[in-house]
Amino acid sequence: MxxxxxxxxxxxxxxxxxxxxxxxxxxxxxxxxxxxxxxxxxxxxxxxxxxxxxxxxxxxxxxxxxxxxxxxxxxxxIARSFQIANIFQRLSVFRNVQVSVLSQQRLSNKLFHPAAQLAVNETNHILESVGLLDKNADVAGSLSHGDKRILEIAIALGNExxxxxxxxxxxxxxxxxxxxxxxxxxxxxxxxxxxxxxxxxxxxxxxxxxxxxxxxxxxxxxxxxxxxxxxxxxxxxxxxxxxx
Ligand SMILES: Nc1ncnc2c1ncn2[C@@H]1O[C@H](COP(=O)(O)OP(=O)(O)O)[C@@H](O)[C@H]1O
Ligand SMILES: [Mg+2]
The missing domain is CATH 3.40.50.300 (P-loop containing nucleotide triphosphate hydrolases)
Structure with a gap:
């Protein structure tokens, strides 16, 4: 490959x-x-x-x-993570991953639509696969260092x-x-x-x-x-x- x-x-x-x-x-x-x-x-x-x-x-x-x-x-x-976590600190865990899924689907222009109920299943599926589903509503900046790095992997997975x-x-x-x-x-x-x-x-x-x-x-x-x-x-x- x-x-x-x-x-x-x-x-x-x-x-x-x-x-x-x-x-x-x-x-x-x-x-x-x-x-x-x-x-x-x-x-x-x-x-x-x-x-x-x-x-x-x-x-x-x-x-x-x-x-x-x-x-x-x-x-x-090819998707990557960085040595220093690269996340949106003030957005929720869910939103961080959703942004990435939507940009992969080229729907990111709709992101600021009031009811951004897009790609919810895909986003939850990724959060589940990395073990962060129970923290989906947390503000990313409040996660432990370890969870921030895992969130970054989830964001990379959003690019499929x-x-x-x-x-x-x-x-x-x-x-x-x-x-x-x-x-x-x-x-x-x-x-x-x-x-x-x-x-x-x-x-x-x-x-x-x-x-x-x-x-x-x-x-x-x-x-x-x-x-x-x-x-x-x-x-x-x-x-x-x-x-x-
Ligand atoms: N943008 C840069 N400008 C100058 N030197 C750099 C730059 N990036 C990395 N280096 C140097 O290149 C070497 C390899 O760095 P790096 O690839 O970060 O190593 P590693 O990730 O294995 O620790 C280091 O000596 C580092 O100081
Ligand atoms: Mg290095």
């Missing part, structure tokens, strides 16, 4: 992404891991069109998307993506929230057949969950493979032991 080949992106002289290779197959749950500063967010910004690559290829369903603007990439079926991209979905979460969120991500992948690509700096979070892991260090792909192959890779062992 997604194929990234020899991708490069610099900021002035600094090579933030410096030879990245990544392959995501339909239905897979794929993790990108690497320490802070490895280039994970830059890679996701390149895939989603927030940044343009200098060289290399990004193929989504065999289309080159590497130089398209974000809205076109979104329209092709083929590929869901999550940037450190458990960043800043307590151990309990992290476990709940990883279980949710696994459920979305397994029960709803979504293809999910996420990144993480903590190795332990991904090993029980991801089917394929790509390890990045200093802008480069060290290896991509199943968890066992990655665990046994000597370059990965050196990179991580060297860190500690």
């Amino acid at each position: 997604l194929q990234v080949e020899d991708l490069h992106k610099s900021f002035d002289d600094f090579k933030a992404v410096d030879g990245v290779h990544l392959s995501v197959e339909k239905g897979q749950l794929v993790a990108v891991i690497g320490p802070n500063g490895a280039g994970k967010t830059t890679l996701f910004n390149l895939i989603c069109g927030q940044l343009q690559p200098e060289s290399g290829k990004i193929l989504f369903n065999d289309d080159e998307i590497g130089r398209l603007p974000p809205f076109e990439i979104c329209r092709k079926g 993506p083929e590929l869901l991209i999550l940037d450190e979905p458990t960043a800043g979460m307590s151990p309990d929230e992290t476990a709940t969120t990883m279980a949710l991500i696994q459920r979305l992948a397994e029960k709803q057949g979504l293809t999910i690509l996420f990144c993480e700096h903590d190795m332990e979070v991904v090993f029980g969950v991801a089917q394929s892991i790509m390890v990045m260090q200093q802008g480069r792909t060290i290896v991509q493979g199943d968890p066992q192959a990655v665990r046994e890779n000597t370059e990965v062992q050196q990179a991580y032991l060297g860190d500690e």
Whole structure:
């Protein structure tokens, strides 16, 4: 579904992404891991069109998307969350997700109609799938940090993506929230057949969950493979032991 080949992106002289290779197959749950500063967010910004690559290829369903603007990439079926939650703080949980469903259905011009009873079933269905239905009337800004991040996943689901991209979905979460969120991500992948690509700096979070892991260090792909192959890779062992 997604194929990234020899991708490069610099900021002035600094090579933030410096030879990245990544392959995501339909239905897979794929993790990108690497320490802070490895280039994970830059890679996701390149895939989603927030940044343009200098060289290399990004193929989504065999289309080159590497130089398209974000809205076109979104329209092709890629939705993402950001490392810092991006929600409408003063709207209700329900409304945050409804806005996204309506914009997918190109009905957002009707959003400020007094009786905005549009897409109610779709919105509730998404809230239920992420476990936020009982909080649908809460003001988004009043949610716990963990629930805000989950709301952001719900907003991304409103775009009906083929590929869901999550940037450190458990960043800043307590151990309990992290476990709940990883279980949710696994459920979305397994029960709803979504293809999910996420990144993480903590190795332990991904090993029980991801089917394929790509390890990045200093802008480069060290290896991509199943968890066992990655665990046994000597370059990965050196990179991580060297860190500690
Ligand atoms: N817009 C930018 N301008 C300059 N440097 C940047 C910019 N974005 C990221 N970087 C640098 O690129 C490197 C990789 O950053 P990032 O992709 O955010 O890493 P990660 O998400 O793996 O922590 C970091 O050293 C960061 O400081
Ligand atoms: Mg990051």
